[in-house]
Amino acid sequence: MPQANAKQRVACYQFAPKIADPSFNLEQSLKAMSEAAERQAKLLVLPELALSGNALRDREEAFVCSMSRDGTRLNALAEQARALDLIVIVGFCERLEAGHVANTSVMIQPNGQRTFYRKAHLWNRETLIFTPGDCAPPVVQTSLGRVAMMLSYDLQFPEWVRLAALSGAQLLCAPVNWPASPRPALQRPVEVTRVQANAAVNHLFILACDRCGHERGMDWVAGSTLVGADGYLLAGGISLDRPQLLVADIKLRTASDKRIPPYNDILGDRRPQLYGKLCQA
Template sequence: MTVAVAVVQLAPVLGDLAGNRRRLLAAVDEAAAAGARVVVLPELATTGYCFTDAAQARALAEPVDGPTVRALTDLAARHDLVVVVGLALLDPEGRLRNSAVLVDGDGPAAVYDKVHLWGREPDVFTAGDAPPPVVATRHGRVGLMVCYDLEFPEWVRRAALDGAELVCVPVNWPDPGRPDGERPVETLTAQVAAATNRVYVAVADRVGDERGTRWIGGSVIAGPDGYPLVVSRLDGSSQTLLADCDLASARDKALSRHNDRFADRRPHLYSS
């Protein structure tokens, strides 16, 4: 049995909360109409990324029971969806977090606060210190992390060992350029994370131009063999990628009769 997974790549506008939310909800609605039951949205999808300072971020942040999650809950209930969205969240103690929230028809089922912060994010956000949650949803076991977290193989391994069949990753990948003809190494990192752990990895990147920063727009859904089921056109455009994923197959870590991604590990020889 397969489930259709969608990653939504779009261009949030810094500070345009209402417009960003409207475009997000429309994209989720369209993905649901196309058959998606799991939808992944980018990091900081309602606010944009390049805050001038912490005060601007704070003014744009919302709590987990705020309007974005409420609206996504309604959509999820209507279409039987699991939605993963990246948000600037105000946590219960009033700290700002760069979070991924998993929403289903009953509301937010898990909140993950980005653990590995990028660039100037520490000026704005408090880093999380909890492992990636793995949620047993109606459509499969879903793990969450955010952007730079994915570049730490220890972190993906942890989610996979904890049972994730699909790792959903809202990202904002700034574009450092790359050699001609090469797929972005950020996208390859998602592919290899999938292969190394025999999981599905779904990355929703953003596009656009914000205070001089451009993003790769390198969204991808990689299968447990590490090859993309679908990968973005690298043309800077908003686009939704959709792939049928047999998530239960990711429970089987065997490569053959002889080898197994997990059983072949020798953890007593590894140090963290």
């Protein structure tokens, strides 16, 4: 266990997965883990669907690119996590029964423990391909602290991030694939803004690892973002279409103190008994 006051280095590795090429993508992921460990990171987030690519044509192609929870590719990542003493969070296409697939992320700890999360809010053509998850984002006790996990479009639902915060998450890790869209000159991508606000209103750290590159006519924000519990950027947060390792040194445990002295508490000040009522005109 690290010293209570020590900072912990965490990282995102933004890269360009190749569509429908799991072997190439696994190799990139293992390499990313090595680079992160060389930089003394203890936790690494990789993009959403990093092992399959994003722009899958249909459920059949996704099924071909899918992998099971104990398959050889996740085993290879687990072996690397053990060897490097590194927690890794990565998105992949999960094989379900009868030709079905899910957009899933896995957290693999050095001790071999694997935690899975299936994306609950599906984006665009994902609705045609993936079976949505029905479980809340998991919050996992790790050697660094309490780490939660969700995926991309999930971050657009503040209710979902709130659930993780109420479950004690100190750090939220989100593999993402943010599709590029027009934005005003000189303004930060709204995807980044949403991550910052999610961190601020819950007082927790967030790592959102995006992808870069081009894929079957699609471009991406390529805006991987590391945000402090105060909502301010620690690294990334700009659109930069190239592979990059981004790191930040954080004290996870500071995220557990939700007080704003002397009278406020960011979670305690919630009034959930009022949140079910609609407004009168």
